[in-house]
Amino acid sequence: MDRIIQLKKDNNAVILAHYYQLPEIQEIADFVGDSLQLAQKASQTKADVIVSCGVRFMAETAKILNPEKMVLLPASNAGCPMADMVTADALRDKKAEHPDAVVVTYVNSSAAVKAESDICCTSSNAVRVVESVPPDQEILFVPDRNLGQFVASQTGRRIILWDGYCPVHDVLAVQELQAQMEAYPDARVVVHPECQPDISARADAVKSTAGILDYIKNTDAKTFIVGTEEGFLHTVQQDCPDKTCYLARKSFVCKDMKQIDLQTLVRSMEGLEEQVIVPEGIRQKAYQALENMLRLG
Numbered sequence: 687m688d689r690i691i692q693l694k695k696d697n698n699a700v701i702l703a704h705y706y707q708l709p710e711i712q713e714i715a716d717f718v719g720d721s722l723q724l725a726q727k728a729s730q731t732k733a734d735v736i737v738s739c740g741v742r743f744m745a746e747t748a749k750i751l752n753p754e755k756m757v758l759l760p761a762s763n764a765g766c767p768m769a770d771m772v773t774a775d776a777l778r779d780k781k782a783e784h785p786d787a788v789v790v791t792y793v794n795s796s797a798a799v800k801a802e803s804d805i806c807c808t809s810s811n812a813v814r815v816v817e818s819v820p821p822d823q824e825i826l827f828v829p830d831r832n833l834g835q836f837v838a839s840q841t842g843r844r845i846i847l848w849d850g851y852c853p854v855h856d857v858l859a860v861q862e863l864q865a866q867m868e869a870y871p872d873a874r875v876v877v878h879p880e881c882q883p884d885i886s887a888r889a890d891a892v893k894s895t896a897g898i899l900d901y902i903k904n905t906d907a908k909t910f911i912v913g914t915e916e917g918f919l920h921t922v923q924q925d926c927p928d929k930t931c932y933l934a935r936k937s938f939v940c941k942d943m944k945q946i947d948l949q950t951l952v953r954s955m956e957g958l959e960e961q962v963i964v965p966e967g968i969r970q971k972a973y974q975a976l977e978n979m980l981r982l983g
């Protein structure tokens with residue numbers, strides 16, 4: 687940890703970490719947040735080097751917003767299986783089938799896919815983003831079918847869904863959630879919108895990771911059943927020591943988010959690798975889709 691602090695000073699670096707990162711990475715980070723907050727931080731930082739502790743799409747987002755800065759992804763194999771469920775070619779084909787549709791793309795996507803999109807969203811602003819689209823316009827929502835369906839249920843909009851999903855959240859079964867609800871009958875249930883619709887329908891609240899944290903902080907209940915990745919529990923323990931949280935299923939782990947540990951981080955900061963590169967032609971178009979989202983606040 688001392689070495690990382692020194693490297694941060696030497697390189698004028700900032701470490702941005704997602705809530706799903708290992709506890710020690712959250713501890714050493716300058717900022718811990720959800721995808722939207724990380725994108726906002728990346729667009730505001732004065733640092734020369736952004737160390738993105740998360741998965742590839744998060745580091746790419748930071749680079750798209752900061753082409754002049756060095757962006758490091760400490761574990762080059764940390765991807766997002768959901769982001770890999772849509773390619774730019776496949777999206778172009780779908781757009782040809784729906785030429786008038788506005789393409790709303792979840793940030794959990796590659797830079798090349800963002801470049802084919804009209805506007806990005808995260809799980810915390812997806813409803814707002816969809817509501818910003820004129821009501822008479824068709825919407826193609828990419829790639830998370832569960833988030834897309836949740837947004838459709840909240841907005842009443844007819845949305846064409848891509849058939850992507852998060853293998854970590856989508857696998858949560860109703861029986862597993864019900865077993866936890868029976869074990870902790872006084873608990874409030876709060877889940878991430880990447881869970882399936884029949885899970886969201888049973889929850890007291892459906893929110894992004896930052897939204898789940900706010901919900902736990904601002905709700906009188908003492909016990910919660912949480913439908914999201916286990917790394918998030920570290921955040922809650924730090925911020926709300928008086929609350930008790932149980933995961934909605936026993937194993938709720940995103941392996942990609944666990945690729946970065948302290949050793950990986952030191953190696954990355956010492957060797958300045960892996961430096962994330964986004965080709966300029968793609969970056970400019972992807973920037974526009976991200977900027978359209980960030981402008982909504």
Ligand code: 13P
Binds near residue numbers: 721808810895
């Ligand atoms: P958030 O938008 O809540 O940060 O979620 C990102 C993610 O990858 C969830 O699986």
Ligand code: SF4
Binds near residue numbers: 741
């Ligand atoms: Fe991707 Fe799911 Fe992991 Fe989030 S939790 S990074 S959506 S695989």
